Amino acid sequence: MNSPVIPSNFVEWQNCIVRDCGIALDKAFLESRIAALSNMKDQHTKQFLRLYGEAHYKQVLGWFHQALVELK
Template structure:
């Protein structure tokens, strides 16, 4: 796994970083909250994120949270 400057560049790297390195569970409430915040360009937290990592990385991370949400939904449907 190649994480450039500690910043994940793929979904797999990001998921590992969140769930293993940071020990954060990608629960439905957490993922939903992050999607809401990162979708709101006017949110102070979103503006800080963009200042630190750039708009393209924000879009990528938002997509990864959406992917995690879809995977969680599929898993629940098949349980």
């Protein structure tokens, strides 16, 4: 069984979501994920921080913001 690969840059992250997961990076999706990840009371956000650490959390949140900017 293959271990999941944690993206280390924007392109890998984008490919993971779009190609591997089949999720469109549209405005509604990006804004909803940014809102969820920005909510420090959200259990999933807390779990993400526990599992991947603050540095990766900030990186991923930045990639969501970058993707949103690239839509414009």
